[in-house]
């Protein structure tokens with residue numbers, strides 16, 4: 001499928017999706033969000049793809065929802081079209097692991113898209129923020145919810161109420177990002193992490209992602225039970241025998257996704 005606002009490359013079991021609206025710092029307009037959703041559905045359905053990386057440019061992962069596009073909309077417009085529900089549900093509904101590789105601005109919807117990925121690797125240049133308050137609105141794709149779960153109430157309130165940006169170092173300290181690397185190494189690091197994930201047994205990666213995500217929805221005892229039962233179910237796979245057998249035989253496992 002040909003896209004205009006994103007580029008997609010599939011190489012070595014990793015789908016690399018690059019947001020590509022440089023003239024607007026990758027502002028998330030309807031077309032880009034629609035194309036991103038289509039690309040994610042295709043990657044999820046493509047047997048060759050085992051992990052997905054989403055990235056932007058050196059200057060911006062994405063500077064938020066497209067303000068020009070939404071500025072004239074009325075309440076009835078945004079309510080009727082359920083503005084932004086589709087794109088973020090699409091990300092959250094993708095079963096394969098997704099890494100956000102963030103350099104430059106990840107603001108508003110850009111920060112929210114990154115947070116809807118499974119983890120974030122940031123360049124030293126990354127800046128995260130929920131500046132919607134400056135536009136007379138609030139975050140609408142998870143900035144008050146996912147950010148609070150990631151960094152706690154105090155920092156989430158600070159960012160949502162003042163609109164200030166958080167740099168990569170602070171984001172790592174706060175637990176918003178998993179690692180920070182020099183900007184030149186960002187893609188190499190993200191693709192390296194994706195390759196590592198791609199080498200694992202597919203049932204294990206899908207199950208690990210589901211189990212971690214359940215921790216957002218369940219009580220601790222329900223979550224622990226869910227995890228234990230999924231762990232038990234992995235003993236029905238050939239890959240469990242292969243993984244444990246390979247360890248005991250001091251060799252690399254050859255997973256067959258069975």
Ligand SMILES: CC(C)(O)CC(=O)SCCNC(=O)CCNC(=O)[C@H](O)C(C)(C)COP(=O)(O)OP(=O)(O)OC[C@H]1O[C@@H](n2cnc3c(N)ncnc32)[C@H](O)[C@@H]1OP(=O)(O)O
Pocket residue numbers: 023024025027028063064065066067068084105107108109110112131132135138139140141143
């Ligand atoms: C999803 C929701 C519901 O949560 C809502 C949102 O996401 S609302 C959007 C939140 N994001 C913002 O408020 C950030 C807006 N952008 C900026 O503050 C600045 O552009 C900047 C700090 C990221 C970068 O500043 P600077 O280097 O000075 O570049 P600019 O000249 O401002 O930008 C270059 C070019 O890009 C256009 N641009 C930037 N961001 C957006 C945007 N979010 N929507 C539409 N267009 C955007 C900007 O207008 C410039 O274009 P031209 O004027 O040169 O045509």
